[in-house]
Amino acid sequence: MNASDPRSPGHRSKRPSRKERGRQTPAPVVDAHRPDGVRLQKILAEAGLGSRRACEQLITEGRVTVDGQTVRELGTRIDPATQTVSVDTMPITAHTDKVYLAFNKPAGVVTAMSDPEGRRCLADYLRDRPERLFHVGRLDYETEGLLLITNDGELSNRLTHPSYEIxxxxxxxxxxxxxxxxxxxxxxxxxxxxxxxxxxxxxxxxxxxxxxxxxxxxxxxxxxxxxxxxxxxxxxxxxxxxxxxGPIPLAEQRQGKVRDLRPDEVGALMEAVRL
Structure with a gap:
């Protein structure tokens, strides 16, 4: 038998011994939490994995991973656009069908999706959007500026409810x-x-x-x-x-323009209403 054959007597295996393996530095654990992201249980619920409470139980049972790391903390937030979520090793679609928009409303626009008098309204600026959208709060006909638009009913209700004092x-x-x-x-x-x-x-x-x-x-x-x-x-x-x-500024957004909120902005809104 050739001396270089790993089966030959006296051959030293390249495989580390048990003692050597014990001394090896474990791979660093990557923190999945993104402070400006969306709560993990909300993403799971919107992916059709049950109620918010049922999704919280999935997390605490250790059945949910983010980027390969098991997550058990209910306060964990992630960025669904860049992170991979799995339940029982099966990947889920973390991208939801929720839409979050910021609109710089000009004066002379009705805060409604239609107007019986034929005046300009929100639909004139959202014609290419297939979703059923609604505005968060109102701006009167002559008032200009920031108006949030979404199809997330829970977020909208909380943002406009007096108890959250946005x-x-x-x-x-x-x-x-x-x-x-x-x-x-x-x-x-x-x-x-x-x-x-x-x-x-x-x-x-x-x-x-x-x-x-x-x-x-x-x-x-x-x-x-x-x-x-x-x-x-x-x-x-x-x-x-x-x-x-709330935490969303109008900044330099041009009048009459609609833009998608960034993930960190959506996360800030969620945080403001404790979602």
Missing amino acids: SKTYLAEVRGPVPKDAGARLREGIELEDGISRVDSFKLVDSTPGYALVEVVLHSGRNRIVRRLFDAVGTPVQRLVRTQF
């Missing part, structure tokens, strides 16, 4: 000068016909004779609330733009 930021161009006590009055609360309403913050951005630019943040979603508040302090709004909805 903030909205507006820039208001008003007739100046702004009374010195306007900010204090608006923060303390103004009695309107449907109850007291207040802003969370008030900032005078710019002021010239007969004109002022004011930024306000509030979480109320009542109809025309910003315009009514400024009317109450004697500074009628001439132009109003919503610049932020």
